[in-house]
Amino acid sequence: MSAALQGSVGLNGNNARADTIAVQSLLTRAGMRLGLIDGRCGPKTISAIVNYQRNLMRNPDGLVEPNATTWRHLTGQGSAARSAAPGGVRPATPTRNVTPVRTPPRVAANGNGGGGAPAIIGRATPPAAAAPTPGNSSTSYTTLVPRPDRSTLNRGLTSPANRVLLAKFGAPRENYSQNDQPITNAKLAAMMSTESVGPFRVTGLRPAVASLREVLSDVQRSIPDLYNSLSSAGMKVVRNVRGSSTSISNHSWGTAIDLKINGKLDVRGDNKVYHGLVLLAPFFNARGWYWGAGFRTEDAMHFECGAALIASFPNP
Numbered sequence: 001m002s003a004a005l006q007g008s009v010g011l012n013g014n015n016a017r018a019d020t021i022a023v024q025s026l027l028t029r030a031g032m033r034l035g036l037i038d039g040r041c042g043p044k045t046i047s048a049i050v051n052y053q054r055n056l057m058r059n060p061d062g063l064v065e066p067n068a069t070t071w072r073h074l075t076g077q078g079s080a081a082r083s084a085a086p087g088g089v090r091p092a093t094p095t096r097n098v099t100p101v102r103t104p105p106r107v108a109a110n111g112n113g114g115g116g117a118p119a120i121i122g123r124a125t126p127p128a129a130a131a132p133t134p135g136n137s138s139t140s141y142t143t144l145v146p147r148p149d150r151s152t153l154n155r156g157l158t159s160p161a162n163r164v165l166l167a168k169f170g171a172p173r174e175n176y177s178q179n180d181q182p183i184t185n186a187k188l189a190a191m192m193s194t195e196s197v198g199p200f201r202v203t204g205l206r207p208a209v210a211s212l213r214e215v216l217s218d219v220q221r222s223i224p225d226l227y228n229s230l231s232s233a234g235m236k237v238v239r240n241v242r243g244s245s246t247s248i249s250n251h252s253w254g255t256a257i258d259l260k261i262n263g264k265l266d267v268r269g270d271n272k273v274y275h276g277l278v279l280l281a282p283f284f285n286a287r288g289w290y291w292g293a294g295f296r297t298e299d300a301m302h303f304e305c306g307a308a309l310i311a312s313f314p315n316p
């Protein structure tokens with residue numbers, strides 16, 4: 001069996017390889033399906049954690065922390081063992097491997113405070129750990145949690161600047177307002193498509209719509225009730241960024257989507273985000289989509305094709 005967990009594993013966790021392998025092995029032993037035990041904490045591992053946590057807590061956070069509830073259950077030190085514990089009714093357990101149950105060493109992985117410190121501290125900040133208020137499972141996806149630390153979001157992904165999209169596809173039209181207007185660029189207009197992506201229909205750039213369908217299909221397999229709660233608040237919307245007269249919204253090229261959960265829209269800019277959006281982000285990130293919670297002005301309902309994904313699309 002594995003030794004004690006050194007750092008957190010899961011959504012925005014430290015995800016050290018050895019810890020991730022330990023968690024993946026234990027999840028598999030517990031009957032959760034997650035594919036390969038490869039030491040990489042991707043969306044399959046995160047959703048396996050979420051599914052495992054459904055039996056333990058009302059609002060799964062997708063994160064296994066050292067000595068916290070999920071880890072204790074995975075290692076057979078669950079509630080039963082705990083309640084029996086006072087007299088030390090765990091004699092069989094030998095133990096230098098069992099660390100006492102106390103404050104998780106979140107930042108402790110940071111041995112030498114120097115150079116690498118900021119990244120580690122940033123990563124260590126748990127997103128949903130600020131316990132969401134209890135609710136039944138149908139409402140918990142719209143429970144508000146603090147926006148995760150921006151440095152932990154969208155790793156390796158870039159939101160494409162206007163000039164990137166202009167160079168690739170040209171301008172959607174000559175001028176923009178705060179309201180949706182038609183695309184006048186004929187070549188770009190020819191790349192738009194209206195299709196079902198699973199839980200809803202959208203109009204957007206054809207390859208972006210295809211990619212979105214794949215993301216949602218991943219979500220459907222892993223967290224079906226979250227998938228069923230989703231609807232669109234718009235993909236192709238040709239206008240300026242809200243409140244700006246110079247910045248064109250990436251929705252104008254049909255490469256971004258705003259999502260509702262249970263028909264509700266997360267409020268932009270309040271630095272609080274729906275729990276369900278936090279769970280969705282790794283699925284989007286895994287297929288090259290950037291989550292709008294990473295913008296300076298938090299826009300958690302918003303997901304858009306990252307720069308590398310855009311580059312992989314055909315030119316008009």
Ligand SMILES: [Zn+2]
Pocket residue numbers: 251256257258301302303
């Ligand atoms: Zn948006």
